[in-house]
Amino acid sequence: MSSSAPLLDIQNLQTHFGTIDGVVRAVEGVSFSINAGETVAVVGESGCGKSVTAMSILRLIATPPGKIAGKILFKGTNLLELSEPEMQAIRGNDISMIFQEPMTSLNPVLTVGRQIGETVMLHEGLSAKDAEQRAIEMLTLVGIPAPARRVREYPHQLSGGMRQRVMIAMALACSPQLLVADEPTTALDVTIQAQILELMRDLKTRVGAAIMLITHDLGVVAEMAQRVVVMYAGRKVEEGSVEEIFLNPLHPYTRGLMGSMPKLGSSLHETGRSKLTEIQGQVPSLRKPIIGCAFAGRCPNVTDVCRQMAPAIEEKAPKHLVACHYAPRAAAAA
Amino acid sequence: MFAYTVRRVIATIPVMGIVALFVFSLLYIAPGDPAAIIAGDQATPEDVERIRASLGLDRPFIVRFLEWLFRVLQGDLGVSIFTNLPVSHMIKQRLEPTFSLMLLTLTFALSCAIPMGVVAAWKHGTWIDRFVMLFAVLGFSVPVFVVGYVLAYTFALQLDWFPVQGYTPLSNGIGGWVSNLTLPAVALGSAFIALIARITRATMLEVLNQDYVRTAKAKGVGQRAILFVHALKNAAVPIITIVGIGFAGLIGGAVVTESVFAIPGVGRLVVDAILRRDYPVIQGVVLMFSFTYVIVNLIVDLLYTVFDPRIRY
Numbered sequence A: 001m002s003s004s005a006p007l008l009d010i011q012n013l014q015t016h017f018g019t020i021d022g023v024v025r026a027v028e029g030v031s032f033s034i035n036a037g038e039t040v041a042v043v044g045e046s047g048c049g050k051s052v053t054a055m056s057i058l059r060l061i062a063t064p065p066g067k068i069a070g071k072i073l074f075k076g077t078n079l080l081e082l083s084e085p086e087m088q089a090i091r092g093n094d095i096s097m098i099f100q101e102p103m104t105s106l107n108p109v110l111t112v113g114r115q116i117g118e119t120v121m122l123h124e125g126l127s128a129k130d131a132e133q134r135a136i137e138m139l140t141l142v143g144i145p146a147p148a149r150r151v152r153e154y155p156h157q158l159s160g161g162m163r164q165r166v167m168i169a170m171a172l173a174c175s176p177q178l179l180v181a182d183e184p185t186t187a188l189d190v191t192i193q194a195q196i197l198e199l200m201r202d203l204k205t206r207v208g209a210a211i212m213l214i215t216h217d218l219g220v221v222a223e224m225a226q227r228v229v230v231m232y233a234g235r236k237v238e239e240g241s242v243e244e245i246f247l248n249p250l251h252p253y254t255r256g257l258m259g260s261m262p263k264l265g266s267s268l269h270e271t272g273r274s275k276l277t278e279i280q281g282q283v284p285s286l287r288k289p290i291i292g293c294a295f296a297g298r299c300p301n302v303t304d305v306c307r308q309m310a311p312a313i314e315e316k317a318p319k320h321l322v323a324c325h326y327a328p329r330a331a332a333a334a
Numbered sequence B: 001m002f003a004y005t006v007r008r009v010i011a012t013i014p015v016m017g018i019v020a021l022f023v024f025s026l027l028y029i030a031p032g033d034p035a036a037i038i039a040g041d042q043a044t045p046e047d048v049e050r051i052r053a054s055l056g057l058d059r060p061f062i063v064r065f066l067e068w069l070f071r072v073l074q075g076d077l078g079v080s081i082f083t084n085l086p087v088s089h090m091i092k093q094r095l096e097p098t099f100s101l102m103l104l105t106l107t108f109a110l111s112c113a114i115p116m117g118v119v120a121a122w123k124h125g126t127w128i129d130r131f132v133m134l135f136a137v138l139g140f141s142v143p144v145f146v147v148g149y150v151l152a153y154t155f156a157l158q159l160d161w162f163p164v165q166g167y168t169p170l171s172n173g174i175g176g177w178v179s180n181l182t183l184p185a186v187a188l189g190s191a192f193i194a195l196i197a198r199i200t201r202a203t204m205l206e207v208l209n210q211d212y213v214r215t216a217k218a219k220g221v222g223q224r225a226i227l228f229v230h231a232l233k234n235a236a237v238p239i240i241t242i243v244g245i246g247f248a249g250l251i252g253g254a255v256v257t258e259s260v261f262a263i264p265g266v267g268r269l270v271v272d273a274i275l276r277r278d279y280p281v282i283q284g285v286v287l288m289f290s291f292t293y294v295i296v297n298l299i300v301d302l303l304y305t306v307f308d309p310r311i312r313y
């Protein structure tokens, strides 16, 4: 592969779940890519398929009931075609993941050191003793005081913020090229959130990992990401650079999300966290195929065309993709 | 931890006291008059009275209880009405077969039941799961003696793989010991396996849905380590609790199993004693079994802290 090829290239990802009352189309034809060292934010209301997309990448979806189709190219290799042992060698090593719930994502009966050390024992073949040493180094790196004592402790002895630091230490222990962070700060209180984000930014520059950052929080997007993917009802509806998405959102859904957002720039930090705003109406059911535009039921600009024909995703401005029949096309784009 | 252990040991004293009281009262609540039995069919009422007095059966209950308790605490369980031998001596002679049977059953049952439960939970809803559950229902509903006779008939009488009955002491070599105890242990263990496999499956089903199992998978941990390290250690507390509780059933089952396979253990001793209304022996054995049960559950309590660091005393 050439050096300019993306690190991760998701092509037409479809993740469906077979349930008693029909197939849930949690992810329906999503494509996007992440370059080495880049941070890409994935935003959207809850239930729009962000976590399922993330877990599909690492193949953490139980199949059945799940079914994953499309291509997930990591450094040119389609992860969906790998055997389970090949996939195990990638998880936690080349690609690692941190989860939303630090309180429940660590194993309560294993020491913190053991849980961090396990990763390097698995992927780098370190002895238990060296692994503990690495665990201590990692705890130091993520700013946990008295790491030599902490490695012997259990998760219940740590606060939520500390546990999320441990999760990060664990995820970065093998210096992955891609870190998938699924709402890493949502469960934490605001001051701790800021510390964890600061830590992630700092470590990102040191480790050089690309990050797929799932978040509800547009403030986080502005602080952390270079590019944004907006998801709605299992689909990608808009994608562009942070500047483009914030300054020139083209999809009515994105505009809705941005509703009360201050403009990109200094004011972001001052106003603090800005959650996605509520948009009127109901998210369509994922249990039956959606005809026409998925957002039609809630869109202020909806027309009959929207209800009958799904809009294709098109480049409306340079590197700015939108799936809307009526998104204005910038003059500069082809 | 040490303080807790001491407290727990002290807490068993009242429990044992109540057990002792119950065991002693057996004499009063059970049907039949031991004095009359010992005296025999031809005895006159005077003879019976004489024997009653010689046994001390004519004095107040509480006095006799305290006297008895005092002797028991010194290790004196009294003398068998039938053999005139000290009860403690009779029990001691029979301990090895019984404890061997229990130890082997426990080892065998746990090493079958836990993997069965784990795999059933992992493959829940598949035919493997259904097979394990079917076995669990059968193992629980077929009585020990039926399993015992079927095993003895098939594997001892027909196939001649194991001896039909009897016991070989461990001092005569481990081979004979194991071969004599295999069928009894399987018979006695089947209900226990069913019990433990079920609780293991149920607990594991819950644990496997936890976030930390997903975390382990996301780190690249293999399926086996996820099941038997990350998940099973979290399922340990409910499992060992049931092992402790189920131990009572194991004791009861051992009595039956020893009879089926003619193992000269404490179980056989107590069955014979019951048939002869040999109260001192019955009391001694029941006391010994109760004590074992209390000790096992004490160990279970202390084991909680080994498996779950959140439990601290």
Ligand SMILES: Nc1ncnc2c1ncn2[C@@H]1O[C@H](COP(=O)(O)OP(=O)(O)O)[C@@H](O)[C@H]1O
Binding pocket: A017, A019, A024, A025, A026, A044, A045, A046, A047, A048, A049, A050, A051, A052, A053, A065, A286
């Ligand atoms: N195992 C599953 N079985 C059925 N539906 C599922 C399953 N996991 C997720 N879903 C559905 O997929 C959709 C997307 O979920 P998710 O990716 O968790 O959303 P979010 O964007 O909030 O992370 C939801 O409607 C959810 O109900």
Ligand code: SF4
Binding pocket: A251, A252, A253, A293, A294, A295, A296, A297, A299, A300, A301, A302, A303, A306, A311, A323, A324, A325, A326, A327
């Ligand atoms: S295609 Fe139509 S309904 Fe869909 S977002 Fe655009 S204007 Fe709204």
Ligand SMILES: [Mg+2]
Binding pocket: A047, A050, A051, A052, A182
């Ligand atoms: Mg989610």
